[in-house]
Amino acid sequence: MFKNFFPSKILSITNNTINGLVILLVVVVVIGLTYSLFLSPPDYIQGDSVRIMYVHVPSSFIALSCFGFIGIASICNLIFKIKFMPLLAKSLSPIGCVFSLISIVTGSFWGKPTWGIWWVWDARLTSMAILLLFYIAYILTWKFINNFEKANKISSIIGIIGLFNLPVIKYSVDWWNTLHQPSSITLTSAPTIHYTMLVPLIIMFFGMIIYSLIIFLMRYKTEIMKFKLNKKKYHK
Amino acid sequence: MLSKKVKSRFFFLLLSLISVAIVIFVVLRSLEENVVYFFSPTEIYNKTNISFNKKIRVGGLVKMDSISKNETSINFVITDLKNEIVVSYNGLVPNLFSEGKGVVAEGKLKDKKYFIADKILAKHDENYMPPEVNKALEISNN
Incomplete structure (x- = not known):
């Protein structure tokens, strides 16, 4: 499994693989969207604004897990100095950044009709905003520091510090009183979402994960090629 | 096995991670009144x-x-x-x-x-x- 992320393996991924994934993506997202927007029932108190959840929850999940990978890659990078780790983390960062932004925006669209307010500074929302800032800092480090080794070191430190934010986001709703509701889907107990809403949510989960995977593969491939080109330039 | 350099980097990172975690924990604890x-x-x-x-x-x-x-x-x-x-x-x-x-x-x-x-x-x-x-x-x- 791990070996598949070696640069040589990634470069051999043909456009056919990506095209196949795109077809899968279209199928899953079309099914997911029809199910979540038309076939699934409205909620008993939220009404139709529950449909925002089908985008909001998967986005937040991807935003968090992307940063998880970035953090782990950063640790491996600093300790073992594995060459492709920073490239892997770097290609994940824009995906997570966009999805944390989507999560925040869809969240406020849901908050206005439900809570009666767009934004509050409770623990969940604030820690999510901090995650977005970490993503921006991470991306800007790569953008504005031209020396690869230096950018690599600084971005890894950002990635590792940002890792501490993840459990805070995840458990903020349990540790403190927040306006945001606690998780409906947990590992330990039955989901508190009715299955007619859980099924479209899971389909949308898969759709958005496939989307992230496609973008990641494309970016990662580009990053590796760029890295190899730059290395050639150095040795001339 | 792991070289000396890797080992020292590992322990350095581990120590700094633990200390950062403790600092964050203490800060959040003392700010609890404001976090809720x-x-x-x-x-x-x-x-x-x-x-x-x-x-x-x-x-x-x-x-x-x-x-x-x-x-x-x-x-x-x-x-x-x-x-x-x-x-x-x-x-x-x-x-x-x-x-x-x-x-x-x-x-x-x-x-x-x-x-x-x-x-x-x-x-x-x-x-x-x-x-x-x-x-x-x-x-x-x-």
């Missing part, structure tokens, strides 16, 4: 240093059959099933504000049992279900 978005009626009841001039938020459930409206104001009771606070509010409440559901009120305490709100937010819980299921649940509960 609202206080429950019981927390207010047990609080010793209450300032009646500062804005605070109280949250809990709207007690059943406690909403009373007149032309300009609405009164209701926030409960956490142990303690209660009477809330008085002038203005519009959000659509999802209803009896038995979560609510967060922002405003000032008059005394430990009476709260004057200037903003009301509805709090949604983690339950999602279609209206028919909710009806069926209510019937089976009664």
